[in-house]
Amino acid sequence: GAVVSQHPSWVICKSGTSVKIECRSLDFQATTMFWYRQFPKQSLMLMATSNEGSKATYEQGVEKDKFLINHASLTLSTLTVTSAHPEDSSFYICSARGTSDHEQYFGPGTRLTVT
């Protein structure tokens, strides 16, 4: 089946620093990747949708200059949280969709803690 990996699985960083999270589709080409954020006991919140080779489409209320998304290849997308603050602490999950189906395959998530 389709496998999506994320790295790192968890990260602790200091306030003001930047953190990069990688999302890779291991055995298929992901034309579209999605980045979600999930706070404790809440549902997934879509942050942005990225298509390979083009700029990401951000959801309303998500700062594109703070959450930088790069989808440079069909198997890799990165999310960089710039100038992180404690309120950015959350569970970040990516998902990827291939060309032939509607299903989104989820990565295992990255837990970010900003101190």
Added chain:
Amino acid sequence: GQNIDQPTEMTATEGAIVQINCTYQTSGFNGLFWYQQHAGEAPTFLSYNVLDGLEEKGRFSSFLSRSKGYSYLLLKELQMKDSASYLCAVVNSNYQLIWGAGTKLIIKP
């Protein structure tokens, strides 16, 4: 607007059957997903319905009625490991995935 409604929380007994309902109003319809999510983990795929009717897969079944904008997930022979959140998501006409808030299922022995 677009919205997905599902109960916030349900409780059931080990060995029993539980039905989790989902109603939706979206701009177009291109299928409905059910995902399972354990606390602290990413969602995992359970089912996909695009045509009316019941799809059975082991202990889990999913039903869809497009005319009613309604789906349910049926879990049989409940096990403690089924305690999780169950997320309903609809693919709209723009092929965007619209997510419900999830139903937290608590299984009691």
